[in-house]
């Protein structure tokens with residue numbers, strides 16, 4: 182069943198990592214997709230890949246910066262021009278601070294680093310909502326934001342990243358209140374993912390990539406579910422929040438989609454480690 186049959190979905194940061202997996206899953210579920218990413222090379226690669234598939238006519242891209250209101254407006258205009266309506270926007274483009282603690286932050290770049298993290302991770306989400314208000318109100322659509330485990334717990338980043346993701350949880354609640362009953366606003370808070378998540382230019386981390394290999398080795402031992410999910414495995418949650426059929430009761434809600442971080446025990450991570458043996462199922 183196409184859960185998003187002919188729904189027009191715009192996603193930021195949709196040319197890489199989690200956003201790419203969500204964009205692809207939206208297409209598989211019947212959506213018309215607009216990818217808004219700063220990387221025009223990645224956008225072109227995505228279009229080229231899909232050109233020979235049945236999704237060719239169902240995807241369009243826009244290259245711009247989520248920190249600019251006019252770029253957000255232009256991305257919305259591209260979606261409306263191509264698909265004539267907008268049903269859902271997904272704020273997802275983000276950068277990380279590579280867990281730099283306060284004590285190690287150079288004072289001379291703190292201002293710019295703070296601004297860069299907050300402008301991409303928080304202002305980008307706010308501007309997207311502002312630019313999409315009229316078409317979303319018209320379609321009685323929805324907004325979905327990518328949060329993170331760092332929106333709830335410490336140690337998923339340094340103070341800057343953690344503060345941006347906590348700010349996003351506040352933004353979701355406030356917008357869900359302000360836009361009800363016309364536009365639903367929800368969030369997905371994934372745990373660690375092996376992607377190309379980058380850092381801020383102000384910290385010289387624009388080419389540094391999240392240490393995927395180390396993460397994939399260490400995460401399974403640190404989360405109750407015992408695996409590090411792939412971007413594709415995280416994507417279904419977005420479909421649930423975007424689906425008009427499955428999400429009628431939900432606004433202002435954030436799914437902790439992080440492998441069970443809130444139910445780690447004090448001693449062992451998983452209380453059920455010996456369950457299979459005890460049940461004689463080994």
Ligand SMILES: NC(=O)c1ccc[n+]([C@@H]2O[C@H](COP(=O)([O-])OP(=O)(O)OC[C@H]3O[C@@H](n4cnc5c(N)ncnc54)[C@H](O)[C@@H]3O)[C@@H](O)[C@H]2O)c1
Pocket residue numbers: 193194195196197198199200217218219220223245246247248273274275276277301327328329330370371372373374375376377378379391
């Ligand atoms: N990777 C993880 O471990 C992890 C965990 C939890 C949450 N997240 C969140 O997931 C989201 C997606 O990140 P990802 O891990 O897929 O990283 P990614 O780098 O693979 O994808 C992010 C995309 O955003 C785009 N982007 C960055 N800055 C932009 C800007 N100013 N304007 C337009 N596009 C911009 C990039 O070009 C890239 O395509 C982010 O919000 C991130 O905070 C990631």
